[in-house]
Amino acid sequence: METLAEIIKFINFSFSYSGSTTPILKNINLSIEEGDFVLLVGPSGCGKSTLLRCINGLIPHLYNGAYEGEVIVDGELVKNKNVNELATKVGFVFQNPENQIFMFSVEKDIVFGLENIGLERNEIDIRLKWVLHALGIEHLRYKPPYELSDGQKQRVAIAGVLAMKPKILILDEPTSLLDPRTALDFILLLGELNKKFGLTIIVVEHRIDLLTNVANKIIVLDKGEIVFKGLLKEIIKNKNLNLYGVGVPPVIALQNNLRDEDIIFDEVYLNVKDFAKEIKRRLI
Amino acid sequence: MFWLAEGLVYRRQDSIIHSLDPRVKLIISFSLFILSLFSSTIFEFTILLFAIFLLGALSKVLRRMTKTITFSLTFVIMIFVINLLVGYDLIFSIIISLRFIAIISSSSIFFLTSSPDELDLVMRSLHLPYDLIFAFVTAVRFVPVILLDAVQIIDSQRSRGLEIEKGSIFKRIRNYIPVLIPLIVQSIIRSEELAEAMESRAYGFSKKRTSYYTLHFKRRDYLILCLHFMLVVLFILLVYFFHL
Known part of the structure; x- marks a missing residue:
């Protein structure tokens, strides 16, 4: 029996795109709980994007291929549901925000998804105001997409998805087009959404250091298989992570090196500030 | 122009x-x-x-x-x-x-x-089918985007030594082939991404699509x-x- 808290479950899942003989995902067993903030990492071409597309049903409904095993989202088999039906449960934010904004204004774009699911005018109005406020983009409401910066576009893309009130938010390399400062702001926003609304979030991101403060779980994928999964704090100190092309944040690498020199810390410090405090405490 | x-x-x-x-x-x-x-x-x-x-x-x-x-x-x-x-x-x-x-x-x-x-x-x-309206809206919406793509491709081909504005009129038309092919490929990729994003935003979810406006x-x-x-x-x- 599955518990209620388990919102995404992969059971002995494998997939290969049609025309390809090697499976892109092999024997995936995975469960993600409601409210988790999951960081999905791995080298390019390891199947991260494919894994994400299995959750919202783009696979198998838009892409053909050999589909084995089961993917269960919010208690329902993904292969029995259409992508547009799943859209109210799973929000998907793609890498390039430009290709996710269809309409001439921010407002119209947010409304687009809500009209698709056939909501009444009042309900659309309520959700529109809520999402503009939640993402801090009220001032962009009537702007056309070409007047927005990349960071703003990314927020609008999320707004359009969030307005559908999904339980799960998936983001495929959302900060790849953003400068470091905007990227950090954006990740903090995700952390806030996770805490405030209990949204389950799954993010593919190469800059792990951005996420160490907000994510609680991590999945490392390599050649289509899960090599590590579990709590971020546990996994991140594993020295083998480097083997899989995962860029361990310098502050963690430093702690690992110190451990080699027999300087042991009881805890793993995920950011420089906390680690500095600990060092100061020890030195004094 | x-x-x-x-x-x-x-x-x-x-x-x-x-x-x-x-x-x-x-x-x-x-x-x-x-x-x-x-x-x-x-x-x-x-x-x-x-x-x-x-x-x-x-x-x-x-x-x-x-x-x-x-x-x-x-x-x-x-x-x-x-x-x-x-x-x-x-x-x-x-x-x-x-x-x-x-x-x-x-x-x-x-x-x-x-x-x-x-x-x-x-x-x-006028109660036109929404597929038609959507096609029109996205077409107009992506004109500046694709124009920007074209400018980028022209620049990058020029930096590889392609001389677009040289030669006879036929030569000039032929010069645009290395611009057009990447532009078409890029637009096809873009349209695939658009299709994914549309599906993920519940496009075609309900027969009775409401209109906020x-x-x-x-x-x-x-x-x-x-x-x-x-x-x-x-x-x-x-x-x-x-x-x-």
Whole structure:
């Protein structure tokens, strides 16, 4: 029996795109709980994007291929549901925000998804105001997409998805087009959404250091298989992570090196500030 | 090159005409278009063109409208000369040329004063299938994006030594092949991403798609529409019944 808290479950899942003989995902067993903030990492071409597309049903409904095993989202088999039906449960934010904004204004774009699911005018109005406020983009409401910066576009893309009130938010390399400062702001926003609304979030991101403060779980994928999964704090100190092309944040690498020199810390410090405090405490 | 499009591209502006309900603008523009098709004397075209230019002046787009007409002048002259050469008399050739100008300028009134957004609303109010509306909206929405792609590709091909503006006219056309192919490929990839994003935003979820936006006629819209129809009827009466 599955518990209620388990919102995404992969059971002995494998997939290969049609025309390809090697499976892109092999024997995936995975469960993600409601409210988790999951960081999905791995080298390019390891199947991260494919894994994400299995959750919202783009696979198998838009892409053909050999589909084995089961993917269960919010208690329902993904292969029995259409992508547009799943859209109210799973929000998907793609890498390039430009290709996710269809309409001439921010407002119209947010409304687009809500009209698709056939909501009444009042309900659309309520959700529109809520999402503009939640993402801090009220001032962009009537702007056309070409007047927005990349960071703003990314927020609008999320707004359009969030307005559908999904339980799960998936983001495929959302900060790849953003400068470091905007990227950090954006990740903090995700952390806030996770805490405030209990949204389950799954993010593919190469800059792990951005996420160490907000994510609680991590999945490392390599050649289509899960090599590590579990709590971020546990996994991140594993020295083998480097083997899989995962860029361990310098502050963690430093702690690992110190451990080699027999300087042991009881805890793993995920950011420089906390680690500095600990060092100061020890030195004094 | 871009000034060509200027006569057809909407710019945000304020005027009496701009603020009308887009359906009213469409009706005005369309009825002038129809009248231009059926008019056949210099006197009729004088009135029609006067009305069209008056509308252009009221909506403050006269300058851009004349730009389109200046551009189309090459065609006008061609039409005029061909008609003369084929053996039609001078008056008839002038009328045909005037008709061409009237058709272009009357239809440009709508496009110059209505944003693509308003066009979207008009199509919704006509209950056209949403697939069609969506195709139109995204097409217009992605014009600047694809234009930007093209500029980038041209720049990158130039930096590899492609000389686009050199050689005979055929050579020049051939020079654009290395620009067009990556542009097409890039657009196909873009459209795939669009399709994914559309599906993920519940496109096609429900047969009964709701619309957050509805158009409402205001008193001013009714007034202008009445006035417009009165003038049209007057014009028809003058021309067809009193043979002026």
